[in-house]
Amino acid sequence: MLLELKNLSKNFGKIVALNNISFTIDKGTIFGFLGPSGSGKTTTINIVTGQLKPSSGDSFVLGKNSQNIDQQIYEQIGIVSDRSGVYERLNVYDNLAVFADILRVAKNKIDYYLDKVGLLDRKKQLAGKLSKGQKQRLVLARAILHEPKLLFLDEPTSGLDPTTAKEIHNLFLELKNKGTSIFLTTHNMEEATKLCDELALLDRGKIVEMGSPKEICLRHNQDKSFKVRTTKGEEFELEASKANYDKLYQMFLNNDVETIHSCEPTLEDVFIKVTGNSLA
Numbered sequence: 714m715l716l717e718l719k720n721l722s723k724n725f726g727k728i729v730a731l732n733n734i735s736f737t738i739d740k741g742t743i744f745g746f747l748g749p750s751g752s753g754k755t756t757t758i759n760i761v762t763g764q765l766k767p768s769s770g771d772s773f774v775l776g777k778n779s780q781n782i783d784q785q786i787y788e789q790i791g792i793v794s795d796r797s798g799v800y801e802r803l804n805v806y807d808n809l810a811v812f813a814d815i816l817r818v819a820k821n822k823i824d825y826y827l828d829k830v831g832l833l834d835r836k837k838q839l840a841g842k843l844s845k846g847q848k849q850r851l852v853l854a855r856a857i858l859h860e861p862k863l864l865f866l867d868e869p870t871s872g873l874d875p876t877t878a879k880e881i882h883n884l885f886l887e888l889k890n891k892g893t894s895i896f897l898t899t900h901n902m903e904e905a906t907k908l909c910d911e912l913a914l915l916d917r918g919k920i921v922e923m924g925s926p927k928e929i930c931l932r933h934n935q936d937k938s939f940k941v942r943t944t945k946g947e948e949f950e951l952e953a954s955k956a957n958y959d960k961l962y963q964m965f966l967n968n969d970v971e972t973i974h975s976c977e978p979t980l981e982d983v984f985i986k987v988t989g990n991s992l993a
């Protein structure tokens with residue numbers, strides 16, 4: 714187990730930021746924390762990476778209590794927090810060279826990872842002159858430079874354009890395939906659906922659902938139905954029933970069906986159903 718949370722709670726005065734959170738992350742998986750702003754995502758990352766004390770409960774990173782993380786553990790994890798920035802006055806290459814020294818990484822890895830995040834041609838450019846998306850990619854390159862076993866990403870694509878976000882998503886999947894585990898927080902349903910093997914839905918400091926994105930959606934797919942569009946352009950919804958299946962069968966035989974979709978809920982639908990709130 715690379716990460717384990719046991720009954721973690723955190724209060725800030727009267728505010729209950731986290732309420733009895735437990736889960737584990739195994740090797741080579743992407744675990745997502747999906748919740749709206751203020752639900753406790755950053756607080757969780759801060760506690761499990763040893764930057765904040767929990768009010769109660771424990772968490773363990775690579776078997777070590779988060780409150781006692783030492784250099785040896787830091788050399789095996791990567792963190793992109795919502796405060797991660799770049800050294801604006803250093804060029805792109807030197808931003809990574811500083812970390813290569815601290816983390817004892819061979820300098821030849823720098824070009825490799827700059828290439829991975831699509832910044833190799835910007836190597837000599839001042840980091841302060843990069844666009845927002847480029848800065849985020851530099852922050853990511855820095856977090857993966859030492860090839861960590863476990864990567865913590867706090868809303869890593871928040872505010873980026875879709876193309877850059879997609880490139881970054883592909884990089885996460887590539888890292889996962891190489892055996893890196895990722896703990897990712899997001900308020901973006903599409904991102905969570907696409908990337909995460911396992912997911913916890915977080916609402917006001919509480920986990921309200923957990924499982925793979927598919928499992929979660931199917932668990933809430935009670936009134937099964939299908940959306941049909943006929944070749945004549947009519948659209949309607951059919952509830953799952955023997956009579957409707959017979960009707961559909963006839964329609965297929967007559968070549969009347971243009972498109973058909975099952976109407977299982979999205980993660981956003983589930984979130985609204987369970988909490989009464991939206992993810993935004």
Ligand SMILES: Nc1ncnc2c1ncn2[C@@H]1O[C@H](COP(=O)(O)OP(=O)(O)O)[C@@H](O)[C@H]1O
Nearest residue numbers: 725728730748749750751752753754755756757
């Ligand atoms: N240092 C702090 N002092 C007081 N309240 C805080 C502090 N950090 C977070 N909170 C509160 O804890 C809750 C969870 O915040 P946070 O973990 O930042 O949520 P998220 O990252 O999901 O947006 C919010 O109500 C926030 O206002």
Ligand SMILES: [Mg+2]
Nearest residue numbers: 754755756795
């Ligand atoms: Mg946050």
